[in-house]
Amino acid sequence: MSNNNYLQVGIDLGTSRSAISSSTGTRHVVQSYVGWPVDMVARKVLKRDVLIGEEALENRPMLDLHRPLERGLIKEGSEKDTQAVRELLSHLIDLAVADAGANGHDPSRTRAVVGVPAEALRVSKQNLRQAMEGLVGSLMIVSEPFAVAYGLEALLHTMIIDIGAGTADFCVMNGRYPTEDDQRTLTNAGDAVDQLLFTSVRERFPEAAFSMHMVRAWKEQHAFIGAPKQPVVVEVPVRGKPTEIDVTEEMKAACESLLPPLSETMVDLVSRVEPEYQAKVRNNIVLTGGTGLISGLGAALERTLAEIGGGRVKVMADPVFVGSDGGLSIAVDAPESDWEKLGVPQNQVLGAEEGESKADESQDLSSQKPKLGKSKDGKGDS
Amino acid sequence: MANNSRLKRRLVSGAISENLDLIHGRVPNVERPRRRFLRLSTRGAVWAALVLVLTASTLLISQINRALDQSLAETAKPIVLETLTQRGSSEPTSISLTEPPKINRALFPLGLERVVVDAGHGGINSGTSAPGMLEKDLALDISQRLRDLLKARGFEVIMTRDEDRDVELADRAHIANTARGDLFISIHLNWLGREATRGVETYYLGATLDPIIEQKAIRENQSPGYSLTDFRSLLDGLYRDVRGDESRQLATFVQRSLFRKLSQRSPGLRDRGVKRAPFMVLIGTEMPAILAEVACLSDDDDVELLKQPSYRQLIAQSLFEGIVDYAASLTVPPSPPVHIGASPADGSIAAPSRGSAGGG
Ligand SMILES: Nc1ncnc2c1ncn2[C@@H]1O[C@H](COP(=O)(O)OP(=O)(O)OP(=O)(O)O)[C@@H](O)[C@H]1O
Ligand SMILES: [Mg+2]
Ligand SMILES: [Zn+2]
Numbered sequence: 159m160s161n162n163n164y165l166q167v168g169i170d171l172g173t174s175r176s177a178i179s180s181s182t183g184t185r186h187v188v189q190s191y192v193g194w195p196v197d198m199v200a201r202k203v204l205k206r207d208v209l210i211g212e213e214a215l216e217n218r219p220m221l222d223l224h225r226p227l228e229r230g231l232i233k234e235g236s237e238k239d240t241q242a243v244r245e246l247l248s249h250l251i252d253l254a255v256a257d258a259g260a261n262g263h264d265p266s267r268t269r270a271v272v273g274v275p276a277e278a279l280r281v282s283k284q285n286l287r288q289a290m291e292g293l294v295g296s297l298m299i300v301s302e303p304f305a306v307a308y309g310l311e312a313l314l315h316t317m318i319i320d321i322g323a324g325t326a327d328f329c330v331m332n333g334r335y336p337t338e339d340d341q342r343t344l345t346n347a348g349d350a351v352d353q354l355l356f357t358s359v360r361e362r363f364p365e366a367a368f369s370m371h372m373v374r375a376w377k378e379q380h381a382f383i384g385a386p387k388q389p390v391v392v393e394v395p396v397r398g399k400p401t402e403i404d405v406t407e408e409m410k411a412a413c414e415s416l417l418p419p420l421s422e423t424m425v426d427l428v429s430r431v432e433p434e435y436q437a438k439v440r441n442n443i444v445l446t447g448g449t450g451l452i453s454g455l456g457a458a459l460e461r462t463l464a465e466i467g468g469g470r471v472k473v474m475a476d477p478v479f480v481g482s483d484g485g486l487s488i489a490v491d492a493p494e495s496d497w498e499k500l501g502v503p504q505n506q507v508l509g510a511e512e513g514e515s516k517a518d519e520s521q522d523l524s525s526q527k528p529k530l531g532k533s534k535d536g537k538g539d540s
Numbered sequence: 541m542a543n544n545s546r547l548k549r550r551l552v553s554g555a556i557s558e559n560l561d562l563i564h565g566r567v568p569n570v571e572r573p574r575r576r577f578l579r580l581s582t583r584g585a586v587w588a589a590l591v592l593v594l595t596a597s598t599l600l601i602s603q604i605n606r607a608l609d610q611s612l613a614e615t616a617k618p619i620v621l622e623t624l625t626q627r628g629s630s631e632p633t634s635i636s637l638t639e640p641p642k643i644n645r646a647l648f649p650l651g652l653e654r655v656v657v658d659a660g661h662g663g664i665n666s667g668t669s670a671p672g673m674l675e676k677d678l679a680l681d682i683s684q685r686l687r688d689l690l691k692a693r694g695f696e697v698i699m700t701r702d703e704d705r706d707v708e709l710a711d712r713a714h715i716a717n718t719a720r721g722d723l724f725i726s727i728h729l730n731w732l733g734r735e736a737t738r739g740v741e742t743y744y745l746g747a748t749l750d751p752i753i754e755q756k757a758i759r760e761n762q763s764p765g766y767s768l769t770d771f772r773s774l775l776d777g778l779y780r781d782v783r784g785d786e787s788r789q790l791a792t793f794v795q796r797s798l799f800r801k802l803s804q805r806s807p808g809l810r811d812r813g814v815k816r817a818p819f820m821v822l823i824g825t826e827m828p829a830i831l832a833e834v835a836c837l838s839d840d841d842d843v844e845l846l847k848q849p850s851y852r853q854l855i856a857q858s859l860f861e862g863i864v865d866y867a868a869s870l871t872v873p874p875s876p877p878v879h880i881g882a883s884p885a886d887g888s889i890a891a892p893s894r895g896s897a898g899g900g
Contacts, residue, residue, distance in 0.1 A: 277848075279677050280562060281704050284562065298556065313548065315548050492555075
C-alpha cells in the first residue's frame with residue numbers, strides 16, 4: 159500500500175521523552191529537552207547552536223534550557239518553546255533520515271504520524287502542523303492512545319491508559335475512530351507525582367538539599383502503590399554531608415495520589431460502553447507509558463475493576479516505543495492517495511517574518527490556513 | 541484477520557478525515573463534504589421557496605403594522621412553520637445529533653445573516669489562565685465550535701482570528717465592520733478570584749459605575765490599537781446609539797441560553813446576569829455586539845469541566861441557541877418587546893416550541 163520512495167515515521171512527542179520509529183526499522187528516543195548556548199563562550203565550548211536531549215541536560219549550566227512540551231503539546235505563548243519543539247522534531251527526523259542512509263534527503267518525501275494527548279485543543283494541533291512545516295512532506299496527527307491501540311492491534315472493545323509525565327490519556331476502542339466521547343485526558347501523571355514527592359520530602363527534611371531531577375530518579379527507581387516491598391531509602395546531602403533518609407511514606411502517598419482520578423475516569427469510561435461489551439472492555443485494559451510502571455498500579459486498578467464485575471489490566475513492561483510504533487503502523491497503512499491530501503507547506507524559513515496588513519486578510523479569516531512562521535507576529539510586543 | 545484489516549482501514553480513514561477537518565477548519569463528526577455538497581444544492585431551492593414566503597410575510601407584516609393585531613401575527617406563524625417542516629424533512633440532518641432540527645436561519649428574512657465570532661486574546665496576549673489552560677486557547681476552541689454550529693445552520697461566519705495570534709481590538713472591530721457583520725459576539729473566560737461564586741455573565745457596551753467591572757474592562761482592553769482621542773470620540777457617539785438596545789437584547793438571549801443550558805451540567809452555577817461595561821472591542825463595531833464570559837478560570841469546578849470537550853461544545857451550543865433566539869426575535873415587528881421569562885407559547889413568532897424563553 160505504501161510507497162518505498164517515502165520515509166515513513168511514527169513520532170510520540172512526549173513531555174519528558176520523545177520517540178521515533180521509522181519504516182527503515184530503526185527507533186530512537188530522546189529526552190524532550192532543547193537548549194541554546196547562553197552566550198558566545200558557551201557556543202564556542204559546545205561548538206553547537208542548539209543541543210537536544212541528554213546532551214542538553216548534561217550541559218544545563220551553559221544553556222538556555224527548555225522542556226518545550228507541556229501535557230505533550232507545545233507550550234503556548236512562548237516563541238522559544240515553539241522553536242524548541244521544531245528543533246526537537248527536526249532532530250528526531252534527522253536521526254531517522256540518517257538511518258535511511260539518505261544524505262541530502264528531501265523532507266517532502268517524509269510522511270509522519272504524530273501522537274498528541276487525547277483531548278488536545280484544535281489550536282494546539284494547528285500549532286503542531288505549523289511547527290512541522292518544511293520538516294516533513296505530509297503529516298497526520300492522531301491521539302496518542304489511539305496510536306498505542308493501533309500499534310498493539312488492540313482495536314476492539316479495549317481501553318488504553320497511557321500515563322506519561324504530563325498527562326494520563328484514556329481511550330476506549332469500540333470499532334470506530336475514537337471521538338471526544340471515547341477519550342479523556344487527565345493531568346494526574348508523572349510530573350504531578352514528582353511535585354508531590356518533592357514538597358512532602360522537603361517538608362519533612364527541610365535541611366536536605368535535592369532537586370526535582372533527583373526526586374524523579376528516586377521515583378523511577380522506587381515508585382510503588384500498596385504495601386512496600388522494602389523501605390525506600392535515598393541519599394541526600396544535609397548541610398553538605400551525604401545522609402540517608404527514609405522516604406517510604408512520601409513515595410507511597412505521592413504515587414497513590416494518582417489512584418482516585420485514574421480509577422474514577424476508568425470506571426466512568428467503562429460505564430459509557432454499550433452494556434453488552436462492558437465486560438470485554440474491562441478485561442482488555444492496557445496500561446502503558448512510563449508512569450504505568452509504578453509498581454502495584456496495575457493491580458490497584460484491577461481492585462477497582464473488581465468492584466464493578468472484575469477485569470484485567472495488562473501492563474506494558476517496555477512502553478518507550480509503543481506509541482511511536484503505533485504511529486508508524488498507521489503511517490504505513492494509510493493509503494497513498496490520502497497522504498497526498500495531508501501535505502504541509504514546504505517553504506518555512508525559521509525566524510523570517512514581516513509585518514502584514516491584517517485588514518486585508520480579514521475577509522476570509524475563517525478559511526485561512528495558518529501562515530508560516532508568524533503565529534506571534536512582532537507587533538504589539540511588550 | 542480479514543475482519544481486522546477492514547477495521548484498521550476504517551480506523552485509519554477516521555484518523556485521516558479528522559485531520560482533513562483540522563486542515564480545512566471543520567468540526568469533526570458533524571458533516572462530511574459529500575453531505576455539505578447536498579446541502580448547498582438544496583440551498584437554491586430554499587431560496588426559491590423563501591421568495592414566496594417573503595412576499596407573503598411582507599404582506600402580512602404590513603398588515604400587522606397597520607392593525608398591530610396580535611391575532612394576525614398568529615396567523616402568520618403557520619405559514620412559516622409549514623415551510624419549515626417541509627425543509628426539515630428533505631434536507632439531510634447534518635448537525636446536532638442530540639437535538640431535533642431547528643429553524644433554518646433562511647427563514648429570518650429580516651434578521652441576521654452574518655455573524656462575527658471573536659475569540660478573545662491570542663498570540664502573546666494569553667488572557668487569564670488556570671494550570672494547563674489559557675483563556676486564548678479555550679476562547680478559540682469554543683469560537684470554532686460556535687462557528688461550525690452557525691455555519692451548519694446556514695449563517696455566514698466571520699472569525700476575527702482562527703489561529704493563535706494577537707489581533708488588536710481595533711482590528712477586530714475593523715474586520716467585523718468591513719465584513720458588514722450583522723452581529724458580533726466576543727468570547728472570553730472569566731477570572732473572579734478564589735472566593736467568588738462562579739457563574740456566567742454577558743456584557744454589552746456601556747458606562748459602568750461598578751469598580752469591579754471597570755477593573756475587568758481594563759484587563760480586557762489590552763492591545764487596543766486605538767488612540768485615546770479615537771477612544772473618546774467613539775465613546776461620545778456611543779451611548780446615544782440605538783445599537784445599545786439591540787445589543788442588550790442580544791446579550792439577554794445569550795445569557796439566558798448560557799445559564800439555562802450550562803447550569804444543568806454544572807450545578808451551583810450562578811446567573812451573573814447581563815451587564816454593561818466599556819469593553820473596547822465592542823466600541824468600534826457597527827453592529828449589535830456583546831461579550832460573553834462563558835466560564836470562570838478561577839474556579840476549580842469550571843476548570844475541570846472545561847477540560848472536557850463535551851462541555852466546551854455545550855458552551856458553543858448555548859451561545860448558538862442564544863443567537864438563534866435573538867434572530868428569531870428580529871422577525872417580529874419592532875413593537876412587542878422581548879418577553880423575558882415568558883412561557884414558550886407566547887414567545888416570538890419564529891421561535892415556536894423551542895422553549896427559547898423558558899428558563900431565566
Ligand atoms: N519505573 C518507573 N516508575 C515510575 N515512573 C516512571 C518509571 N519510569 C519512568 N517513569 C516516569 O514516566 C514518565 C515518562 O513517561 P513517558 O515517557 O511515557 O512520558 P511522556 O510520553 O514523555 O509524557 P506525556 O505522554 O505525558 O507527554 C516520567 O514522569 C518518568 O519519571
Ligand atoms: Mg507519552
Ligand atoms: Zn478575556
